[in-house]
Structure formats: C-alpha cells, structure tokens
Amino acid sequence: MLKTILFDLDGTLLPLNMEDFLKKYFQEISVKFKDYFTPQELTKLIWESTEYMVKNIDANKTNADAFFEDFYSKIPYTADLFNPMFDDFYTNNFLKVKEATQESEYIIKAVDILKEKGYEMVVATNPLFPEKAIFHRIAWAGLNKEDFTFITSFEKMHFCKPHLQFYEEILGKINREPRECMMVGNDIEEDMVAKQLGLATYLIEDHKIHRSKDMKNVDYTGKYPDFYRFVIELPSVK
CATH class of the missing domain: 3.40.50.1000 (HAD superfamily/HAD-like)
Incomplete structure (x- = not known):
C-alpha cells in the first residue's frame, strides 16, 4: 500500500527554469567571493567539485565531505576562512536567488x-x-x-x-x-x-x-x- x-x-x-536559477545563483555567489576568485574561476571550481561529489559512492563520506575535499584541494585557502563565508552566503545572499523561482x-x-x-x-x-x-x-x-x-x-x-x-x-x-x-x-x-x-x-x-x-x-x-x-x-x- x-x-x-x-x-x-x-x-x-x-x-x-533551471538555467535562470543557476545564472542567478552563480551571480550571487560570485559577488560573495569576489575578493578571491573571478566569476569564471569560482563557477569552474564549484562545477568541478559538484561533479566529484555526484560521482562519489564512498558511504563513509557525506556529500559535503566529498565536495569540500575536492574544493579545498584546488585552492590556496582554508576551510577556516571559507566555510563561514559559505554559511553566511546561504543564510543571506542566497535569498536573492528566490526571484528565479x-x-x-x-x-x-x-x-x-x-x-x-x-x-x-x-x-x-x-x-x-x-x-x-x-x-x-x-x-x-x-x-x-x-x-x-x-x-x-x-x-x-x-x-x-x-x-x-x-x-x-x-x-x-x-x-x-x-x-x-x-x-x-x-x-x-x-x-x-x-x-x-x-x-x-x-x-x-x-x-x-x-x-x-x-x-x-x-x-x-x-x-x-x-x-x-x-x-x-x-x-x-x-
């Protein structure tokens, strides 16, 4: 039943519309990290680490573990610096993406x-x-x-x-x-x-x-x- x-x-x-949603998302997150990456650099990094996460089938790793494992392996910055920025982005800046929904x-x-x-x-x-x-x-x-x-x-x-x-x-x-x-x-x-x-x-x-x-x-x-x-x-x- x-x-x-x-x-x-x-x-x-x-x-x-997924294309509109992603465009607005990357626009907003690029503003948040503008002091560290160009929009093109950040978009490429996020897509690559997302692909790594999607392919992960290690049951001992959460998706967050997989994403950040790949992300921080490619940049000269630490989680101590960026994790609070990601958290603040999803608390505040991400709200602007609503207009695409x-x-x-x-x-x-x-x-x-x-x-x-x-x-x-x-x-x-x-x-x-x-x-x-x-x-x-x-x-x-x-x-x-x-x-x-x-x-x-x-x-x-x-x-x-x-x-x-x-x-x-x-x-x-x-x-x-x-x-x-x-x-x-x-x-x-x-x-x-x-x-x-x-x-x-x-x-x-x-x-x-x-x-x-x-x-x-x-x-x-x-x-x-x-x-x-x-x-x-x-x-x-x-």
Whole structure:
C-alpha cells in the first residue's frame, strides 16, 4: 500500500527554469567571493567539485565531505576562512536567488491534501546544497518544512542522483519498503530511476528534464493540475 510520497524540489515542488536559477545563483555567489576568485574561476571550481561529489559512492563520506575535499584541494585557502563565508552566503545572499523561482498553487494544495489523508512526505532533492539552502527553497515554494518527515541535504546524504544508493539511503532512513513509496519529480533520468528499486513514479511535465526518449521508468505523468487531481483520487491512509 502506498504510504509515502518522495518529492524532488527544483522543478517539482518549486517551479523554476533551471538555467535562470543557476545564472542567478552563480551571480550571487560570485559577488560573495569576489575578493578571491573571478566569476569564471569560482563557477569552474564549484562545477568541478559538484561533479566529484555526484560521482562519489564512498558511504563513509557525506556529500559535503566529498565536495569540500575536492574544493579545498584546488585552492590556496582554508576551510577556516571559507566555510563561514559559505554559511553566511546561504543564510543571506542566497535569498536573492528566490526571484528565479515561483510557486504552484496546485502543488501547495496537493501537499495539503496528502497531509490530510495521512501520507508521509519526503523532500528527496538531489543533495547538492546545504540544508539551509534547501529550507529556503521549500519556503519559496509556499510550503512548510515541518510537513516533511525527512529532507535530504548534502550534510546528511552520502550519495547523489541518479545513483540508486541515494534512494536506498532514504528508504533506510524512513524505514519504508519501495512498494510503499512513490517518487514524484521532473527529471526522467534522476527521479524516475527510483522505479528500478520498486518505487512507483510520477513525472511532472511542467519543467521536464529529459536527456533521452526512454520512458520505461515512468508510471504516471502529467502537469501540475493533473498531479493535483491524481492526489485527490488517492485513498486516505489514516
């Protein structure tokens, strides 16, 4: 029986154009570190360390460990200097990135209905960002972080999408079997891959990311209003 809904964040719970979002993000973080790097240098460093983090499958390293291991290996500055700057950036400057995002009334209503019906909900965002940046984006979506029993972040998680270990780690943390869960997301390769573990899947098409034409992992598909109607039809689990 379906009991738990896992949601992707960017492009799913939080409507956005990823290109616009990343442009604004790199613009703001480049301002924060302007005394140390050119925008081009910092962007290159962040992308390289993010790639290193995504490829990491060492269960003894959190995503944060992997990112900073690579990042600080490439620069002549220390964590003592930069970690407080990163923390301040995600507390303050990152808030300006909100202008590249929107809300979906259908997602907000769908989350409310799922809560009323007794479903457990998880934010299963690709954990590339610190927790506070993820909390900000949940709020930008018009949602309450307290409605989610677990929220992935790069401090907590040891794997990234599309590794199946990412989903296995979530299932372990929430003590659920795959057959009890559905993954809702907009990325066919990164979100719908959860089907391979036995989760049901729902592809949100409004901001769909599709690198191939392979739809074998998609159980349900629709735009935000379709998902809202889908949720209305779900049985209560109370």
